Amino acid sequence: MNSLNGKVAIVGAADTEVGVVPHMGATQLCVDAALRALDDAGINKEQVDGLITCNSMAEPYMYHAEAIAEYMQIFPRYCLGVGTGGGTTFSVLHHAASAIATGVCDTVLITMADSLHSGLSKEQAMAMQASTGHQQFEIPYGPTVPAFYALAGQAHMAEYGTTPEQFAAIAVACRKHANLNPAAQKREIITVEDVLNSRMIADPLHLLDCSLISDGGSAVVLTSAERAADFKSPPVYLLGVGEGHSHEHISQARNLTTSAAAESGQRAYDMAGVGPSDIDVAQIYDCFTPTVLIELEDLGFCEKGEGGAFVENGNVELGGSLPVNTHGGLLSHCHPGNPGSMFALTEAVAQLRHQAGGRQVKDANISLVHGQGGILSSHTTLILGRDKH
Amino acid sequence: MADHSGKNFPTPTKETAPYWEGCRNHQLVIQQCPKCEYYQFYPRMMCTHCSHGYMDWVTVSGNGRVISFTVIRRPISPAYKAEAPYVVALIKLDEGPTMMSNIVECEPEKVFIGMKVNVVFEDWSEDISIPKFVPQK
Incomplete structure (x- = not known):
């Protein structure tokens, strides 16, 4: 190939x-x-x-x-x-x-x-949400989009002891980054307690565990x-790309706590000739907080099951070991639906051009950008570089 | 029969009609491969395990266990309001396949991963009955 x-x-x-x-x-x-x-x-x-x-x-x-x-x-x-x-x-x-x-x-x-x-319209929005899932084997049971992801989050908690506080830490990090981004939709700082005190949408997901509507x-x-x-602007090179596709419906997932990000990530790393420890800044699809945690594990930034400990204590914040979603992500920057991943891509470009202003990761040379769609169904990982290598 | 109008009714297809016919008779009827004996859900024209091109229909126990669940606090539409908060769960049948359903006749707070459940049927119309699950007695 x-x-x-x-x-x-x-x-x-x-x-x-x-x-x-x-x-x-x-x-x-x-x-x-x-x-x-x-x-x-x-x-x-x-x-x-x-x-x-x-x-x-x-x-x-x-x-x-x-x-x-x-x-x-x-x-x-x-x-x-x-x-x-x-x-x-x-x-x-x-x-x-x-x-x-x-x-x-x-x-x-x-x-x-x-x-x-x-x-x-409100009716269009409800109809859009009600159209997600299998017409015969999921939708009759009244699931919502957050509910589908909640099933993965709940399974991760049961299997690995992950806590709601650990999921919340991801929302807190994204908001901290959005606070530094004048373009972001939600910029006021939040705490883990704020997330846990926000309205429960679908256990274990609180309102602030869910991305925005933009x-x-x-x-x-x-x-x-x-x-x-x-061209006028400094280029950012594509070093690696890989895909992984495992299912359409969450009730048909091979595994609730390991996604095809494991495959997309490995394929992208292999093409780029780098590994997780070479990544300076990551943009990880964050429709809901458990999505980020599972993807961080599957992309090799920590062992499977250790995502909870990894996201605690500011590790995924600017200044931490792996700054994640430095623009604020879907959780705090914006989420207009299908285009959502694009903002992670333009943020990676800004970081690698060293044009990210107050949220710049110092000396960022290699960025990983991961998108997923469906319900942890379809995954593509990009590895981008300031230099061709 | 309780009023289920406005809910998201399933539309059976040629391929899934035997499953829904089973539900109408309050039996959980899924597919099993005559060649490799693999059970699968949802219905398909092929065995996903050995690619055999024909599947048998068999009545299964209806017993399984919860492998994940969530509690929906805000219903998907007004037709589901009376049931809220309701539990959406993934149930792994004793025969192997996983299906989505609701856990009913049980406080949402009492549902847990690993809980043993068995199937019951909720009649939504003369033609459509929906398999749901209750805690095993």
């Missing part, structure tokens, strides 16, 4: 305004993100020959990427709209990198946005490493 290590670079990255953005629709946010990323790359829209988007729940299109291309009047030779987010966001980055490396196209724009906070968009521009020098 040919390795993608060092062959592709991110040369543009930008977010829109995020949080509560009622003055813009989902399509506008998607295009706004695209324009900002093109500006960051220092190119015009005519230089884009590949386009990838995700569909919007607030303003869906049958052919979403084509709709955005039409809106912007660009005419790509590589064009793909995906229906899901989470790990899929990085899976399509994997596709885009492969397309660039094999000469299918030169410059790919990935732009994703939605307005889940301002763009959905508006926002984010985009990146990818090109070959050879061409990267022609």
